[in-house]
Structure formats: structure tokens, C-alpha cells
Amino acid sequence: MPHLHLITAEDPLTLQARSRELIRFPQLTMPLLAALTPRHWEVSHCDEIVARVDSGRACDLVGISAATPGAPHAYELAAAFRARSIPVVMGGPHATLRPLEVAQHVDLVVMGEAEPLWHDVLHDWQERPRRKLGRHTLNPTVQSWVEELPNGSRIFGCPVPATLDQLPQARRDLIHHGGFNRWWATRGAIIATRGCPHRCDYCTIPKLYPRAQQMRLRPVAEVIAEVRSFSDKGVVFWDDNIGAVPAYAKELFRQLRPLKRWWTSQTTLNSLRDSEFLELAAASGCKALFVGLESINQASLNAVHKGHNRVQDYRSLLSRCHSLGVAIQAGLIFGFEEDDTDVFARTVDTFAQLGLDNATISLLVPYPGTPAYDDLEKDGRIIDHDWRHYNGKTHVVYRPRRMTPDQLLNGYEWAKTQFYSLSGIFQRLNRSRTGLWWNLPRNLGYHLGLVGEVRARAAMHTQGLALSQQAP
Ligand code: B12
Ligand code: SF4
Numbered sequence: 001m002p003h004l005h006l007i008t009a010e011d012p013l014t015l016q017a018r019s020r021e022l023i024r025f026p027q028l029t030m031p032l033l034a035a036l037t038p039r040h041w042e043v044s045h046c047d048e049i050v051a052r053v054d055s056g057r058a059c060d061l062v063g064i065s066a067a068t069p070g071a072p073h074a075y076e077l078a079a080a081f082r083a084r085s086i087p088v089v090m091g092g093p094h095a096t097l098r099p100l101e102v103a104q105h106v107d108l109v110v111m112g113e114a115e116p117l118w119h120d121v122l123h124d125w126q127e128r129p130r131r132k133l134g135r136h137t138l139n140p141t142v143q144s145w146v147e148e149l150p151n152g153s154r155i156f157g158c159p160v161p162a163t164l165d166q167l168p169q170a171r172r173d174l175i176h177h178g179g180f181n182r183w184w185a186t187r188g189a190i191i192a193t194r195g196c197p198h199r200c201d202y203c204t205i206p207k208l209y210p211r212a213q214q215m216r217l218r219p220v221a222e223v224i225a226e227v228r229s230f231s232d233k234g235v236v237f238w239d240d241n242i243g244a245v246p247a248y249a250k251e252l253f254r255q256l257r258p259l260k261r262w263w264t265s266q267t268t269l270n271s272l273r274d275s276e277f278l279e280l281a282a283a284s285g286c287k288a289l290f291v292g293l294e295s296i297n298q299a300s301l302n303a304v305h306k307g308h309n310r311v312q313d314y315r316s317l318l319s320r321c322h323s324l325g326v327a328i329q330a331g332l333i334f335g336f337e338e339d340d341t342d343v344f345a346r347t348v349d350t351f352a353q354l355g356l357d358n359a360t361i362s363l364l365v366p367y368p369g370t371p372a373y374d375d376l377e378k379d380g381r382i383i384d385h386d387w388r389h390y391n392g393k394t395h396v397v398y399r400p401r402r403m404t405p406d407q408l409l410n411g412y413e414w415a416k417t418q419f420y421s422l423s424g425i426f427q428r429l430n431r432s433r434t435g436l437w438w439n440l441p442r443n444l445g446y447h448l449g450l451v452g453e454v455r456a457r458a459a460m461h462t463q464g465l466a467l468s469q470q471a472p
Contacts, residue, residue: 002126003042005059006030006174009066009074010048014391026175026189028238029065029092035168036118045174055080061125064106065092068367069391075105082107089121094387096208097369103153111155112209115162116142124154161210164194164218169226186234188261192223192252196241198268200292201304202333202364202372205240215244224255235263235285243271253280264329266290269309272317282324287435288357289321292331296350297343300336304372318354318432327357327434333392334412335364340402344411348418355431357439358446361416362392363408364400420447 008027027047034043046053055077062081066074071094078088091110095102102109110121120139124146131148138144144158170189177185194216196205206212227235242265243249249271256263262285269291271277281289293309295301301309321328330351334343351359366373366382367390376382381399389395396405403411418424425443429436 001040001042002061003044003059004034004037004061004063005057006033006043006045006063007053007065007074007077008045008047008049009064009070009077011070011073011388011391013388013394014069015049026177026185026187026236028170028175028189028191030063031170031172031174031189032168033063033065033091033114033118034171034174036114038119038122041122043171043174045171045176047176050176053077056084059086061122062086062088064088064090066090066094067092068094068097068365068387069389070094071098071102071387073388078106087125089125093204093208093367097204097367099155099157100149103149103155104151107153109153109155111157113158113162115167116158116160117144117156120144121156124156159210161214161216162194164191164216165222167191167218167222169229172230186232186236188227188230188232188235188263189238190223190226190235191218191238192220193217193239193242193244193248195244197244198241198306198308200306201375202366202370204367204370207369217245217248220248220252220255223252224259227256227259227261233262235261237263237265239265241267243267243274243277246271246274246277250277250280253277253284253286256284259285261285262287264288264290266292268292269313269317272321273313275320278320278324278326282326286326287438288327288329290329290331290360294331294333295336295339295343296347297336297338299338303338304336314350315354318356322355322432322434325434327432327439329358329360330356332359332361333364334361334415335396335398335400335408337401339400341407341411344415348415348424351419352424352427353431355428355433357428357432357434358442359419361412361419363396363412364398365390365392366398416450420450422447 008030030045034045037043064074064077074090078090081088087107089108089110090102090106091114095109096111099109099111108121108125110117133148133150135145135147138146138156142158142160144156147155149155172187175187175189195209195212195214197213197215199206264287267289272291293314294306296311298311301307318328332347366376376398382397383399383405384395384397389397396408399405400408420443425447429439429443
């Protein structure tokens with residue numbers, strides 16, 4: 001039986017930054033890929049968020065998934081396995097956005113979704129047919145293709161989006177949790193939809209899936225059957241925008257209600273404007289929603305084509321959520337073209353007043369393939385091409401328009417420290433009062449995580465300093 005070893009790669013710097021946060025999110029990507037793998041393969045999984053990769057382990061093929069900041073580390077892992085003549089296949093966001101770069105480091109690159117391709121990729125690898133250089137049809141039924149490169153690597157792609165009907169259930173036995181999360185973290189990761197109808201300039205979603213704006217929906221009955229199949233109380237829908245098709249979401253929530261689970265997912269402000277959506281979500285056990293508020297600067301939101309966020313609505317929409325017992329975890333980004341140095345204090349003050357429950361606060365990252373990256377590159381304003389720094393936490397990788405990179409980094413760290421200071425937490429949660437029994441520990445987790453993150457940055461700077469001192 002051939003053995004496939006799957007790795008969810010995590011860059012050490014990102015890992016250190018997140019190491020103290022009290023929540024470990026369940027990984028779905030590799031457990032789903034394992035479920036898509038033909039039965040005659042034995043499959044194992046190492047999630048680097050909770051365990052170290054054993055690069056000496058025996059296997060026939062290694063599969064790696066990596067986001068952009070994890071790519072250089074994924075290349076190191078690939079090199080260690082390839083040195084032992086174990087071939088490596090890589091997929092995920094970075095492989096989809098930069099396939100030719102990734103092909104310099106691995107044997108097989110899979111762009112986009114695995115569903116229409118994975119069986120053919122494994123079959124192709126086992127058969128190893130000889131082909132000329134260039135692109136060839138792989139499977140005419142789904143119009144998939146394989147490209148043979150001069151270095152012997154192959155890139156696989158498919159222009160047709162996967163259908164989500166009869167998606168196999170993820171291999172939850174391969175969702176691992178470590179440390180203090182071992183006992184209580186959920187394995188209930190699942191998706192109901194794929195895609196997002198919006199096109200925000202800095203987001204990679206429009207580039208990750210073919211026809212990304214065309215929403216794909218799993219049949220509600222199949223989603224419900226999968227939720228029923230596991231006993232975890234907590235369910236995490238890893239959808240990009242679960243509210244993109246309101247009628248579908250509402251039907252899902254209606255059918256979810258009798259299962260009495262607690263769930264969370266990601267959506268946009270459009271969903272929060274829809275009272276029926278919110279009421280059904282709350283009644284079906286929604287405890288928190290991740291919403292990309294991104295900024296309190298309307299000019300910034302408009303400039304990145306996120307005009308569906310209206311700053312003037314934040315107060316009423318937050319209090320509507322709180323009145324139904326739904327907490328909001330906001331995505332907040334600093335460093336947009338319209339941001340200047342007063343944005344940091346204004347943001348902290350605004351969200352303290354509004355009682356925002358939580359926030360994932362980041363520096364703007366121009367991920368390759370996005371309009372944000374293309375515009376900055378064209379202006380010659382990308383100042384750092386080391387993907388490890390594209391984590392939105394430790395480095396500013398471009399020259400912002402209205403401040404210096406140092407002002408942006410310092411302002412971001414200051415804002416984060418204020419937002420998650422003990423007094424900041426008290427002020428916000430005192431206003432929100434939503435789900436305090438879990439919301440308070442979650443905030444304290446971020447408070448502790450901050451210490452790890454600032455330490456990680458200090459370590460990185462020391463490392464950078466040592467390298468520059470070694471330079472001739
Ligand atoms: C869940 C999630 C997380 C979770 C779990 C991440 C994980 N590794 O599983 C957490 C919260 C930990 C997280 C963290 C981060 N994330 Co995140 N995350 C997501 C999210 C919302 C869903 C991913 C998911 O599980 N989807 C469901 C699964 C089943 O689908 P999938 O992952 O797309 O996998 C399919 C294909 O991509 C493909 N595939 C993927 N990998 C492989 C590997 C092989 C070998 C093959 C054959 C195929 C294949 O097959 C799968 C089935 O079709 C995506 C958005 C998105 N739609 O991708 C962002 C996303 C992946 N995250 C993103 C980012 C930036 C991050 C962070 C860097 C944020 C940060 N600053 O810390 C970190 C990086 C940590 C890491 N190790 O990845 C970006 C990546 C952009 C980029 N250029 O890399 C995305 C695309 C969001 C966005 N809007 O741009 N994330
Ligand atoms: S709404 Fe969110 S997921 Fe959709 S394109 Fe914008 S940032 Fe990406």
C-alpha cells in the first residue's frame with residue numbers, strides 16, 4: 001500500500017507569533033484531501049501548528065499545503081524529503097498563485113482545487129508517462145491539464161470549478177490538536193460554500209478558484225449529514241463568505257437548529273444588515289461571526305473596492321448582533337493607501353466605544369496575484385520580497401503612501417497592544433457583554449499571544465541584524 005504523508009506547513013515566525021493564543025483552529029484542508037485520496041493509499045497528516053515534521057519518516061509521496069508566508073519553509077521541508085528521494089507535491093494558495101516558483105522546489109504542483117484533479121495527479125505520478133515539454137490535456141471530461149517543465153517538474157490545473165455535490169466527509173481523525181487545546185478544541189471543521197461574490201483589491205480569493213465570484217453551494221442535506229456524523233459541539237464553517245447567498249444560508253441555519261451545535265463562520269456586513277439572517281443564525285447556535293470590517297476609514301474601504309462596508313453602520317450592526325448573543329470577530333487591516341498616522345488611535349477608540357468583541361488585527365499584505373500587489377509593484381513600492389515576511393504581523397513589505405514603513409509597524413503594534421490591553425478588553429467587553437464565559441478567555445488568549453508575537457519580531461530583528469553583521 002503506497003503511503004502519502006500530508007503536511008500543513010506553518011512558517012516558524014507565524015507559528016511563534018500565534019503560539020500563545022488560547023485557540024487553535026482545526027485544519028480542514030489536508031483532512032479533506034485525505035478523504036479525496038483513493039482508498040488504496042495509506043494517509044498520514046502532520047499539522048505543523050501542533051507538531052514538528054519528522055523529515056526522516058518513511059513514505060512514498062509527501063503532499064504539502066502552504067499559504068504564501070509558509071512557502072519558503074515548505075521548500076525546506078520539500079528539500080529534506082527530496083534529498084531522500086521521496087517526491088513532493090505541493091498545493092494551496094501559494095502554489096496556485098506562483099506555480100512556476102513552486103515548481104523549482106517540488107516535483108508536482110497542483111493549482112487550485114483538488115477535487116477535479118487529485119485522482120488523476122496520483123495516477124499520473126504512479127504511471128509516470130513520458131511527454132514532451134509543454135501543456136497536455138490530462139482529463140478531457142473536466143478539461144484538466146498537465147504542464148511538463150524543463151526541470152522535470154509538472155504543474156497540474158483545471159479551469160472548471162469543482163462541484164461540491166457529494167463531497168466526501170473530511171477525515172476528522174487527521175485533525176490534530178496539541179498543548180492545552182488537546183482536551184477541548186473542536187474537530188468540527190467543515191465547509192458549506194466556496195467563493196465570494198466580492199473583489200476586494202488585497203484579497204486572494206478571486207484568484208484562488210476558477211470563476212471565484214460564482215458561488216458554489218453544497219446541498220444543505222449533505223452539510224447537515226456531515227455535522228450529524230461528528231459529536232463535537234463546536235462547528236467551524238471555513239467558508240469564505242457563508243452569507244453570500246442569503247436564501248441558502250437561511251435554509252442551512254433552519255436545518256442546523258435541531259442539531260443544537262455552537263458554530264462560527266465568516267461573512268460580510270451585508271449579512272448583518274439582514275435581520276432574518278441574523279435571527280436564524282443565532283437560533284441555530286451561531287456564537288460568533290468573523291467579519292472583515294478592515295477599517296474605520298471609509299476612503300480606504302472605497303479605494304480597495306470594499307464599499308459594501310459602511311463605517312456609519314458599524315455601531316447599529318454590532319449592537320444588533322450583541323442583542324442576539326452573536327459576538328463579532330472583526331478583521332482589521334492597517335496600511336491602506338488612504339491611512340495616515342492618526343488611523344491607529346482612531347481605530348482603537350472607535351472599537352472601544354462600540355464594544356467590539358475581538359479583532360484579528362493585521363498589516364496590509366499585498367499577496368502576489370492581487371491588484372494590491374500589482375499596483376505597488378508597478379510603483380516600485382514593494383520593498384521586501386521575502387515571502388516569510390508576508391504574514392501581516394511582523395513586517396511591512398511595501399512603502400505605504402501616507403507614512404513610513406516604521407510608522408506603520410509601530411502604529412500597528414501600538415494599536416494591537418491597546419486593543420488587547422487588560423483595560424482595553426474590559427472596556428470593550430463591558431459594552432458588548434456577549435458570551436463572556438468564552439469571549440473573555442479568548443481575549444485573554446490574544447493578550448498573551450501578543451507577548452509571543454512581539455517576541456517573535458524581536459527575534460527576527462536580532463536574526464536580521466546578525467546576518468547583516470556577517471555580510472562582507
Ligand atoms: C481556514 C483558514 C485558515 C485557518 C487554517 C489554515 C490551514 N492551513 O488550514 C487559520 C486560521 C489557521 C489560517 C491562518 C492563516 N491564513 Co488562512 N485561511 C483560511 C481559509 C478561510 C479557509 C481555508 C480552508 O480550510 N478551506 C477549505 C479547504 C478544504 O479548502 P482549501 O484550503 O482551499 O484547499 C483546497 C485547495 O486549495 C487544494 N489544496 C490546498 N492545499 C493543497 C495541497 C495539495 C498537495 C493539493 C493537491 C491540493 C491542495 O485542495 C483543497 C480542496 O480543493 C482561507 C480562504 C480560502 N478559501 O482558502 C484563508 C487563507 C488560506 N488564509 C490566508 C492567510 C493569509 C493566512 C495567514 C497567513 C494569516 C496570518 N496572517 O497569520 C495564516 C497562515 C497559517 C497557515 N499555516 O496557513 C490567505 C492565504 C493567502 C496566500 N496568498 O497565501 C487565505 C486564502 C485568505 C485570503 N482571503 O486571502 N487560515
Ligand atoms: S469580501 Fe472578504 S472574502 Fe470576499 S473578496 Fe472581499 S476580503 Fe475576500
